[in-house]
Amino acid sequence: MSQEHYPKEELDSYRKVQSLAYEAVEAVRKELYPGITEKEAARKIDDYIRKQGGSSFFHFGFAWFGDRTAFRGFKRPLSLNYLTKGEGLLPHFGGKFQPSNRKLEEGMAVILDVAPTFAGRAADVGYAFSYGENPEHDKALLHLEEYRDLILRRVLEERTLSEIYLEVDARIRAAGYVNCHSIYPQGVLGHKVGRLPAYNFPGGRVNGFPFQTFAYLFPQMLKDLIPGVSGHSPLWGANSDFRAEPGLWAVEPHIGKMYEGSLGPKSFGAKWEEILVVTDSTAYWLDDDLPHVRLWKEKKKSKSSLKKEKVPA
Template identity: 45%
Template sequence: MTATTPTTGATADTPRFPFDAQDLDRFRELQQLAYRCAENVAAWLEPGVTEREAARRLRRELVDAGVQDFFHVPFAWFGDRTAFRHFRTPLQFFASGRRLEEGMCFVLDCAPVVDGYTADIGYAGKIGDNPIWDRIALDLREYRELIVQQVRERRPLNEVYAAVDALIAKHGYDNRHRVYPGRVIGHQVTRMTARGPAGVNLFGFGVRTLQTLGRELVSERLQGRSPLWADGRSSRHAPTPGLWAVEPHVGFRDVGLKFEELLVVTEDDAYWLDDDLPHVRRWESAGATR
């Protein structure tokens, strides 16, 4: 379900939903822009292109479209790197010289910022035939449905994480989002108001991002919550009202897939910000074909 107005009903212990309908429209427009740029780069990809070339192309597409800053720099992963095989340090997440080959899968990840509004998306694709990719791509629909259902039930975030883990095990796949720093499956997204220099990055994250995230970490921890969604103690709380960038990332052997998009969490409801996205259209097309 896609909605344009938040629900109300906050209690004294629950923070209020911080955005209005106009804000949600701006976040939705930016998320659409990010996916369009990722689709443009995906259409340009061909065997021989390196991850670095793809990441640079994605950044150029975003800047040409009016993006002013980045929550994090654009990433591109090819082949077994989509499943984060042998990743040991954060530096391995940055685009490498790996070249795309026929039959390989790829993931493009970008987080543009415009007027303080942020989107964080993940686009998965393949070059040529890859039956394993085809199977996982269809299965990802279950994760999207499971997450929103569990959040609507106000289950603690670490329990939702565990439910996703259980579904991954049921499918016979590997949890790959646990390889991300902090083992996160998602993080809160706010409208950035920091005044640091736009376009300047430190360790892959924008300076304004680090300022905003640091402030949010302190504020949320004082309330017994965390803006980072993982499987540990800090996520043993009900979903905090706001926007969450959610990215279930699964793998099988050398194939890794994910989607990443914004989840709206109000005081008493949850829904995905937009259903007109590439992975959703893929599922709808597959359903119509069947």
């Protein structure tokens, strides 16, 4: 895998793209209403990006409602190592991940996910919330906080990506949740993002991804299959037995849970996704002013205020 280094000015551009992506999903959240479909919500995300001058996409907008946020009934799409290792599944290309005609209802979990590019610079974000009250989903969103600090600390400790993946997976299970990101293509906790080649040419669309995304990722993925050539990959999975190399990593811990609702068993998923910057000497999150980070800060501030109110005079 080629190392990618970015000067401050370039990182500022990626920060702006990431901020715009979150601006888009937050704006679409305000436009949701009972009965809107995932397809309609995803289209609103893409339209917002285009109106703001987005030139293309690393991947187009995704929207998932209800139990689809937990990928319930989904199977991991065909991967490059399918023929050699197999996964006990018939090959498929991830059709279930595409936005569907599922209609939004009160209390449903929602995930909006998009990866726009500006002048080829890509950012990938995931935004989770509930449409109406859903206490179980609220708890999951708060639980996700621990992984942001954990992942950064482990990268700084130069742990391998597989070690970090497995630790995150163990913590998810210990907390009573399931690992939903294991169902993503290649079962990734994260993946590289960067500047897409030929970004100013029409990119087509294959299952929500333009051809430029494959042109960016595949050469690095194919190198990983040649013995003795690389041993690295732009994908962060359970078998990524190497440290994070310099570049931009879109990290996306995604958890799910089944619980007993008023009308029977229900399930949901929750996630966040943002860019982790890795250099030759350090690592850090590209931006700390993001919706999920603000949510956690607000909850802590609220708890602190309540404690002060309870202190006797």
